Amino acid sequence: MPANRFNNLTDYGIGLGLRVPHYQNILSRKPTCDWFEIISENFMVDGGRPLQVLDQILEQYRVVQHGVAMYLGSTDPLDRDHLRRLKRLVKRTNTPWLSDHLCWGSIDGSYSHDLLPLPYTFEAAEHVAQRIREVRDYLEVPILVENVSSYAEFHASEMTEWEFLGEVVEKADAGILLDVNNIYVSSQNHGFNPYDYLDRIPHARVGQIHIAGHSKFEKYILDTHDHPVLDPVWKLYAHAIRAIGPTATLLEWDDRIPTFDEVHHEALKAGRFCQELVRAESAT
Amino acid sequence: MPNPPPDSSSGASTAPHLRALQRQFATGIMRPLTAEQTMQPEWTDGRPSAEAVADFIKPGSRLAAIERLEIYNRQYWYRLIDCFHEDFPGLRTLLGDRVFSAMTEAYLNRHRSRSFTLRNLGQDLEKFLAEEPQWTEKQPQLARDIARLEWAHIVAFDGEALPPLEVDELLGQDPATLRLALQPHLTLLACAFPVDTFLFATRRRDEPQGGASHAVPEHVRKKAARKVPRPRGKQIWLAVHRHAHSVYYKRLDPAAFALLAALRSGLTLAQACETAAPLAEGDFAAQLQDWFTQWATFGWFVGTGPDAAGAG
Numbered sequence: 001m002p003a004n005r006f007n008n009l010t011d012y013g014i015g016l017g018l019r020v021p022h023y024q025n026i027l028s029r030k031p032t033c034d035w036f037e038i039i040s041e042n043f044m045v046d047g048g049r050p051l052q053v054l055d056q057i058l059e060q061y062r063v064v065q066h067g068v069a070m071y072l073g074s075t076d077p078l079d080r081d082h083l084r085r086l087k088r089l090v091k092r093t094n095t096p097w098l099s100d101h102l103c104w105g106s107i108d109g110s111y112s113h114d115l116l117p118l119p120y121t122f123e124a125a126e127h128v129a130q131r132i133r134e135v136r137d138y139l140e141v142p143i144l145v146e147n148v149s150s151y152a153e154f155h156a157s158e159m160t161e162w163e164f165l166g167e168v169v170e171k172a173d174a175g176i177l178l179d180v181n182n183i184y185v186s187s188q189n190h191g192f193n194p195y196d197y198l199d200r201i202p203h204a205r206v207g208q209i210h211i212a213g214h215s216k217f218e219k220y221i222l223d224t225h226d227h228p229v230l231d232p233v234w235k236l237y238a239h240a241i242r243a244i245g246p247t248a249t250l251l252e253w254d255d256r257i258p259t260f261d262e263v264h265h266e267a268l269k270a271g272r273f274c275q276e277l278v279r280a281e282s283a284t
Numbered sequence: 285m286p287n288p289p290p291d292s293s294s295g296a297s298t299a300p301h302l303r304a305l306q307r308q309f310a311t312g313i314m315r316p317l318t319a320e321q322t323m324q325p326e327w328t329d330g331r332p333s334a335e336a337v338a339d340f341i342k343p344g345s346r347l348a349a350i351e352r353l354e355i356y357n358r359q360y361w362y363r364l365i366d367c368f369h370e371d372f373p374g375l376r377t378l379l380g381d382r383v384f385s386a387m388t389e390a391y392l393n394r395h396r397s398r399s400f401t402l403r404n405l406g407q408d409l410e411k412f413l414a415e416e417p418q419w420t421e422k423q424p425q426l427a428r429d430i431a432r433l434e435w436a437h438i439v440a441f442d443g444e445a446l447p448p449l450e451v452d453e454l455l456g457q458d459p460a461t462l463r464l465a466l467q468p469h470l471t472l473l474a475c476a477f478p479v480d481t482f483l484f485a486t487r488r489r490d491e492p493q494g495g496a497s498h499a500v501p502e503h504v505r506k507k508a509a510r511k512v513p514r515p516r517g518k519q520i521w522l523a524v525h526r527h528a529h530s531v532y533y534k535r536l537d538p539a540a541f542a543l544l545a546a547l548r549s550g551l552t553l554a555q556a557c558e559t560a561a562p563l564a565e566g567d568f569a570a571q572l573q574d575w576f577t578q579w580a581t582f583g584w585f586v587g588t589g590p591d592a593a594g595a596g
């Protein structure tokens with residue numbers, strides 16, 4: 001599924017997250033990169049250097065927006081200021097799709113600035129789906145929802161995480177940003193088989209994939225984005241690509257960020273999985 | 285006609301169980317950690333936290349329910365405190381790590397984030413320091429001046445920039461009726477200490493040595509923190525603004541500051557000049573011409589007319 005209606009029929013390859021330590025390198029060297037993913041909220045400002053840099057990037061590269069603060073699962077009213085700013089940015093970047101997380105993060109007007117887990121209930125699925133529909137109608141761009149890594153489960157849950165993800169995107173008619181690392185992290189923290197997850201989501205709705213590194217602690221795994229992608233995640237990624245098809249993929253590296261070339265090199269490993277799959281398919 | 289942003293009919297009424305659960309979860313993660321960086325042992329209703337959390341969080345094979353929620357509790361505080369460390373390096377240097385961290389926790393307890401962006405987290409800090417001087421008892425005014433400058437820096441960095449007026453647009457206007465608005469990203473500060481030089485010194489000390497900032501070990505930063513001398517009292521007047529995408533702290537004469545402050549408050553140009561003239565040293569008319577030429581070059585003026593002050 002290289003191109004589908006959820007990624008606006010684009011056929012993007014391997015992208016990188018646009019991060020501050022790489023600005024100078026990118027703007028001066030203009031390295032080859034299929035596309036950049038930006039954190040929307042970093043550019044939902046009124047002016048200044050962030051927007052100047054973004055405009056320079058847009059002159060040279062394709063940009064896709066990824067959000068961290070829409071909180072589609074929150075029960076507070078949607079933040080109208082956030083959405084207005086987001087729409088302004090969508091017009092600026094001409095992003096072919098827009099993603100945010102299947103989570104909540106604010107309550108009674110207080111923001112946690114975290115991606116908090118939802119209970120997997122039918123009530124929550126309907127609630128989130130309704131908000132996704134409202135947001136999509138306003139922003140007029142396809143919406144992908146990303147599975148988050150989590151460290152807690154609720155007694156109230158009525159289904160598995162992958163069933164919940166499927167329920168939400170079917171009800172909202174939305175796409176999926178499949179974070180393979182998050183599946184691995186949650187599978188280790190909650191004791192499920194990550195391959196069951198990959199096999200049972202609606203593959204036709206996956207518009208983009210995330211890969212990243214994580215950190216192991218004594219009793220749990222934390223989604224830290226500060227390491228290269230680890231082997232179990234690459235194996236899951238290969239499985240996902242075989243099931244879904246070559247899909248726009250982005251490497252997230254948000255902390256202890258090495259040089260641009262190192263991050264790019266790591267990301268291009270994902271490209272090789274996709275190329276091998278295409279070669280194998282053409283050979284048969 | 286463009287659609288207005290949704291008013292969200294999908295709020296509390298459509299998902300009452302979800303909302304109740306989110307309130308429980310938020311109660312747990314937004315409460316301060318103990319000195320040992322663990323969750324508070326007692327829940328808000330007096331029960332043991334382990335018992336209260338187990339009511340809604342499932343235990344895992346390796347972690348109890350409370351340990352699972354504690355991961356989020358820690359992340360909440362670590363993220364917000366990290367943000368404060370980045371946004372207020374000068375205040376951190378002045379107070380020292382221990383007091384700064386305690387002050388940050390007290391501030392965040394009273395002023396939870398009310399915005400989708402962490403950028404606005406410290407917007408009430410100066411007010412908080414004025415209301416709770418115990419955090420800055422040795423140097424309350426210096427601490428507040430630093431907090432004001434560091435917040436002004438954030439505003440200047442990515443605040444709104446309106447199209448500036450050209451000098452030609454000011455020619456021929458009647459000073460008795462002319463009101464001039466200033467750029468929203470410009471902040472005027474009258475400080476009792478030369479906090480601009482203090483902040484420059486702090487930033488120089490914190491500059492990474494041949495790598496990303498996190499490459500500098502914490503103990504090196506702590507040691508270096510003691511080396512920035514505290515400024516002695518000396519009144520300064522600053523305009524904190526952005527020009528060509530960089531933030532600048534421009535020192536002003538008292539008269540220039542009074543003039544700009546008067547314009548921002550909505551006075552006419554003639555009234556602003558009357559306010560400023562007594563403070564001027566030397567040829568006020570010649571100074572006025574120099575100032576206006578310079579300020580127009582910086583693009584500080586953004587509107588004229590009776591409502592202009594509202595824009596600045």
